[in-house]
Amino acid sequence: MPRESKKPTKSDRTRAAIVTAAQKLFAEQGYERTTVRDIAALAEIDPALVIRYFGSKDELFARVAVFDLKLPDLGKVDRSKIGENLVRHFLSMWEGENAIGGMPIMLRSATSNEVAANKLREVFSGQVMPALARAGGRENVAERAGLVSSQLLGLAFCRYVLKLPPVVNLSREVIIRAVGKTIQRYATGED
């Protein structure tokens, strides 16, 4: 009974359907508003299967609410283009083909779900801080990373979660120029 990656097809299609439905609903309505029955209905399966395959609603959420920012090595980026680079990367994480599904899920749920909030803080200390440590001096890393996060999370919050019309309507170019300049200053610590 090799549990290896052989036998690609069985009804893990069910598992996949559950995951897909859960991602969509958690991202749209957050953890509390999304019910196991909603997920099952969207996946066109029985609610009991959600529990059978994932143990509980919490475990399913934990499974789905993981993501990797895939931040580039800022030590290898042209020093004067770090801000632009980060903003471009950030937008591509949220929009287009390779968008990371876990991000809207976390942002929507972190306000009322302590598990999600902790995961977001971990992403910060495990991914954002280390990346920023390679972008400027060793000093004030936390301060610089905090400022960067406040701007980028705020942008995501307004644009993708709250959907504030003027922020939704901002073009990629405007964001890259205006916000990029801010991130450049925060990230490098230059005044």
Added chain:
Amino acid sequence: MPRESKKPTKSDRTRAAIVTAAQKLFAEQGYERTTVRDIAALAEIDPALVIRYFGSKDELFARVAVFDLKLPDLGKVDRSKIGENLVRHFLSMWEGENAIGGMPIMLRSATSNEVAANKLREVFSGQVMPALARAGGRENVAERAGLVSSQLLGLAFCRYVLKLPPVVNLSREVIIRAVGKTIQRYATGED
């Protein structure tokens, strides 16, 4: 039966206790997580009274989730100090004595409660946009207001809701200097 402001004391102390408890709990856990029974327990009254006095949980939330940013007239502020001024004002709205209780309530609930999200958007178009219209040219008001909001809401989200340690630890002075410079650029549309 004059319904005027006479007779200051009866048991509107109950009403006040309910409002106070509701503000605290909505601000800490958001709309969905907060139950009528929780509010009643904190106010040390019967759950039925919450409904009696406020009609429903939704009406109580609507009552409590209102706020006025009290933005200053930016036309009367030294043009080069608009950013600093706005950030100072923003911090005072969140911290200290006269902090507005409705703000954390809204921010926590807007991610999963459409009523709260709409109210936030109304605050934006009814208070932030008009104020910014007096800070720069008539053009790009929406763009500038959107950028300002993305930074200030992001700051509030990280510092007061998510409580990201590096952002919580930022001193007022650092925030006023670093974020103030950003807001200055966004608000005036310079560069």
Added chain:
DNA sequence: CTAATTAGTCAACAAGCGTTGACAAAAGGA
């Protein structure tokens, strides 16, 4: 083909939710 394993169905559970209405206590004016 038969037997065993896997996948899916169904009804129900205990707990929690917002909300209601019938009733008792307290307060205040006549």
Added chain:
DNA sequence: TCCTTTTGTCAACGCTTGTTGACTAATTAG
């Protein structure tokens, strides 16, 4: 004092939630 209005209490309602276990159907192995 009595009577009316205000305040508060209590139990219960109908509904939804996450979760469970017994059962059937489908798939696979020998």
